[in-house]
Amino acid sequence: MAGITLKGVRKNFGATEEIKGIDLEITEGEFVVLVGPSGCGKSTLLNLIAGLETISTGEIRIGDRRVNDIPPRDRDIAMVIQSYALYPTKTVRDNITFGMETRRVPKAAQAAALAEFAGLLQIDHLLDRKPGQLSGGQRQRVAMGRALVRKPEVFLFDEPLSNLDAKLRIEMRTEIKKLHRRLGKTVVYVTHDQIEAMTLASRIAVMDEGQIRQFADPATVYEDPVDLFVAGFMGSPPMNMLGGYLVRDGGMAVLCGEGATQIRFPLPNRIAGRVAGSEGRAVVLGLRPETIFAAGTELPGPDRFVFERPVVVDEPTGPDTMIVFEIGGQDLIARVRPKDARPGGSTFRFEVEMDRAKLFDAKTGQRL
Template sequence: MSSLEISNLRKSYGSVEVLKDINLSAESGEFVALVGPSGCGKSTLLSIIAGLESITSGEVRIEDKLVNDEAPKDRDIAMVFQSYALYPTMTVRENMTFGMECRNVPKAEQAEAIDRVAELLQIEHLLDRKPGQLSGGQRQRVAMGRALVRDPKLFLFDEPLSNLDAKLRIEMRTEIKKLHKNVGKTMVYVTHDQIEAMTLATRIAVMHKGVLQQYDTPNAIYETPANLFVAGFMGSPNMNFLSGRVVSTGGKASVRLDGTGITLPLDGVRCGVPADGQEVILGVRPEHFSPAHEQRAERKGRVSISVPVTIDMEEPTGAETILMTHIGGQEAVIVCEPDEAPRPGETMEFAIDMAKASLFDPRSEARL
């Protein structure tokens, strides 16, 4: 078990700075997901942890040991790649023992490690096959097995599920979660899929344009996003952003939505005290709308307010229906149960659970 500490890390290619003052730490046994859109710097950061990329400035420490100048082989890490990186002419057993052979690990120890890991990953029946005879999910298990036999301090995963189909990705997500629970080692996992990050990680680092936007638990990032980017990136469908202006009446603040006569009280919103007349963006997740006649939010003791919503389009997904709507002139998305969904063209009253809403500054994009 080991910890990871990254301090004031910067990485530049010539005049282009791709990582900007990154600070994050992982406790021993944590599962940290690095998530963000393509080009945000997450894979570069993983490569720096692995020792495959140099740093411009800052520090990387593994188990309190500075490893800036250490070669990858001396960092005691194991990496699982997106492409599996298996030797096609070797059997599964030979692929898994190759690294141990290079380090002159005794044959008895190799056999013991193979037996232990093969049983853990349920690939005992695949040991004598070659990669070309395996499915994508089986190859990924072998790639993980090759990392596990090393028993390293850190496991690094570089988008390991992106080559798999949707059903297999869900299955492998479960396998990786079980694996982390069983081995108890620190894992750093790169993905562009925010669902993977939410379901797997104990903490998530959300990155954008080389900047660490927020580093927190999945629940904290989802419920209290630090800024507009995090709020929009985490969650599917995306959070709704409704622009408006703060109005104060009798000492109580509300948001009057632009282009409408709709005023929403801010009593239940977890935010600072905005100034009267201040421009704001109200963030509401699609699942925090509910048909007004049911008044679910009130039954839970939360503050809610009803607004008229016009339905433009619907997307049935089976368990739920996604509604493309507009509130006044502003587009919004609502998720509701199929038997509650109004038809396109209809207008219906929906209650907004204001206790779950967020408020952002449109200029700085930061949470208020």
């Protein structure tokens, strides 16, 4: 069993610095998801762990071995990539056993491992086909089989589900989680899909511009983001980000919008205490869509705030309906039960859980 340790890892491509100093401690058996927008360096970081790229400075350890100068084949890793990269001229069987073949694993052991994982992944009836004759989902399973069959200590996944259609993606997501439970090996998983990150990870590393913004379990990343970037990246539909100013009004409040449509969002004591005395400061108020609903439709709780705005449009999704409304020229989304929804143009009474509101500094983006 092996964890992964990254210390001050940097990677330059010519003059541009792609990875800007990353420290990461992944304990063994953990499922860590690297998530971020495209170009944030998450795939590069994975390639550094795999040894497909050479690190510029810093140190990478797998288990207690420093692997900086160890080639991919000797790192005891397996990798699944987005395009699957199956060997087109080999049968499924030879694709899966190729790694054991090059390592001169005895034939009997190869056959046993093949049988075990082909059964597990339900691809035993495909073994004599070529990759060109498989569907996307089947190729995905073969790629998984090729990775699993050598029983390495660490699995690396680079957007393995991105080429699948939506339904299959959800199915395979569950499969991957089951496999991880069953095998208990360390997994590093790269994706740009924040829902995949939330559902799979034991811890999420949110990356941006070659740095890790936050490394924490999914609930913390979602409910307790460190800055505007993390808050905006996680969640779908995204968090409402409302610009405004801190004012004193009995307690502390955030003043949003202008003129007649101005709204004062009173801050709960927990947040108010942290920003006491900084009236006039420009802030961003973060409200997740599910914390805004039709007034009176949820059990009463602390720090609720009720306001009225006209509905711009309503967007039913089935289980919920998204109500788009406007404050100070900015679109906001509320997530309400379908039966509470009203069509565009009608006035709507919203209730917001200020207890779950997030407050950020408008200039630095840091959480307050």
